[in-house]
Each structure stands twice: as structure tokens, then as C-alpha cells.
Amino acid sequence: MQNIILSAETRESVSNGKLNELRKSGWIPAVLYGGHSGEKSDKNILIKVKEKSLQKTIGSHNAILELKVGNQSDSVLIKEIQRDVVTQKLLHVDFQRVSMTEKLEVMVPLHLVGEAKGVKLSGGILQHLVREIKILALPKDLPSAINLDVSGLEIGHGLLASEIPAIAGVQLLLDPHQMIANVVAPTILEETPQAPGAATAAEPEVIAKGKKPEEGEEAAATATAKPGEKGAAAPKTTGTPAK
Incomplete structure (x- = not known):
């Protein structure tokens, strides 16, 4: 030291x-x-x-x-x-x-080292659940931090406190079954299915905008229309109506 x-x-x-x-x-x-x-x-x-x-x-x-x-x-x-x-x-x-002869209870940072296999190869997410742990040790044995290798973790796997490597002269003061870190699968958001017909909404009716034709223009359009077509003027009748 x-x-x-x-x-x-x-x-x-x-x-x-x-x-x-x-x-x-x-x-x-x-x-x-x-x-x-x-x-x-x-x-x-x-x-x-x-x-x-x-x-x-x-x-x-x-x-x-x-x-x-x-x-x-x-x-x-x-x-x-x-x-x-x-x-x-x-x-x-x-x-x-x-006192250099009396053990101390102190908190020590817990660092994760390495890249988890489940993250590197499968796109998983590494969760660091415990970042500081309590230990008991003599002053001369106090570590500045504790490292935990997570490179072997795959999706769905984790490391417990009992799997922290032993350190000479250091006693871990936490539940050995406590989860320290794990790798979970990425969350996929599913699209909500749409009701039939909702995807293709009815197109709105388009109403053409423009100025109202003048009386002379309307009369000319009517005059140029062929007989029988919509907008054509009714034929004139001449002579004496039948009795």
C-alpha cells in the first residue's frame, strides 16, 4: 500500500x-x-x-x-x-x-469490465444493477474499487454477488444471491393493427373553384353544345300546333 x-x-x-x-x-x-x-x-x-x-x-x-x-x-x-x-x-x-489493526466497513465502487457477448453479438442491453458494495477489511487491504468481468454474459444471463472474484483480506457484506448485472433482450415495439378500411381513408370531393360564368358566356356554351348533349338547348318547334 x-x-x-x-x-x-x-x-x-x-x-x-x-x-x-x-x-x-x-x-x-x-x-x-x-x-x-x-x-x-x-x-x-x-x-x-x-x-x-x-x-x-x-x-x-x-x-x-x-x-x-x-x-x-x-x-x-x-x-x-x-x-x-x-x-x-x-x-x-x-x-x-x-487503527491499522482494526477492520473497517466501507463502501467500494463496483466496476464492470469487458463487453458482454450478448451485447456484442446479439444486440442485448447490459444492466448494471449494483454500483457500490459494502466490504469489511483492514485499512491496508482496502481496495479502491472492485472489478467484475461481464464478457461471458449472454442474453438472459446475469452475475450474482457470489460470483465476484475473491480478494485477499476482503469480506463482502451483501447477499450472495443479489443480482449484480445481467443482459436483457432489446425491447421491440409492435405496431398496433389498424381497422379494415382505416388505412385508405375516403378521398374528399374536390370542388373546382372559379368565377361564375356570365349570362352571355353561359348562353354561348349552351348554343355550341350538340343536340342531345347535356347543356344543349331544346329544339325550337314551328308551325301550327296540332289540334
Whole structure:
């Protein structure tokens, strides 16, 4: 395990305004829970850490740090990090003093590695159901993450917690039958059948638009129509009607 050393200084309890001034000067306010080694475990110490030094050490998850405050040195674990919700700048850090001979319960990220066979060859969908698990281990055995290979998964298959590879010195604190990841078939949306005749809607009657013919035009059209055709004028009769 890499030995990461972080230096800090004690500070006093001040107002939020003073804490903002502290941050502007390059320091991040922090708290050491559990006090120094050999002291009462319920004693908390207010400290401050240089932001540049802190940025270099918070990248590794569950890393055990050697925190030096004055002449005192303690093994600590970063318990919580507070950031600005907009700028993501560091605001506050909580450190927890740990004993290198006592096991800790911590949460560890669970990463899926490889490309599932059911996804690559059959177009299935990989579901990552559990992304973080609780473990029990000594500080020196704490992993930064746990990897689970899913390359052999086919559609309809999954991996249980019991199939996570064993790690020396690490005990998994979850139900061995809990499903961690699986591959499901892609969802196909079926078209709703249409009622007979609904697909071919009746075409609307088209009514031609145009100006109404004048009386002279209508008379001319009637005159040019051949006898017997629609629109032809009725033939004139001459002579004396039969009695």
C-alpha cells in the first residue's frame, strides 16, 4: 500500500465569513474525527489543509493517508468531501482516524469490465444493477474499487454477488444471491393493427373553384353544345300546333 503523507495545521472555530477567507487564501477547513492516537476516540480536532496538497491525495478511493498535524502523525481515511454544487470547488473535508489493526466497513465502487457477448453479438442491453458494495477489511487491504468481468454474459444471463472474484483480506457484506448485472433482450415495439378500411381513408370531393360564368358566356356554351348533349338547348318547334 502506498504511503500518502498529508500535512495539516490546527485552526479555531470561526464564522462562515472567516472560513471563506480561509479558502481564498488557499486553505481548506477540515475536521479530524477520533482525535490523535492514544487519545479519546470521541475527541474531534479542527484542522486546515492546503488545497493544492489535498487535491493530489483525494483521487484514490479509500486511500489510507498519513496525516501530520504538528508533531503528531495519524493514519486516517477521508470520510466525506464537501464541494460547491456549482463550481465543484472544495469546501470542507472530514478525516476519520483509523487503527491499522482494526477492520473497517466501507463502501467500494463496483466496476464492470469487458463487453458482454450478448451485447456484442446479439444486440442485448447490459444492466448494471449494483454500483457500490459494502466490504469489511483492514485499512491496508482496502481496495479502491472492485472489478467484475461481464464478457461471458449472454442474453438472459446475469452475475450474482457470489460470483465476484475473491480478494485477499476482503469480506463482502451483501447477499450472495443479489443480482449484480445481467443482459436483457432489446425491447421491440409492435405496431398496433389498424381497422379494415382505416388505412385508405375516403378521398374528399374536390370542388373546382372559379368565377361564375356570365349570362352571355353561359348562353354561348349552351348554343355550341350538340343536340342531345347535356347543356344543349331544346329544339325550337314551328308551325301550327296540332289540334
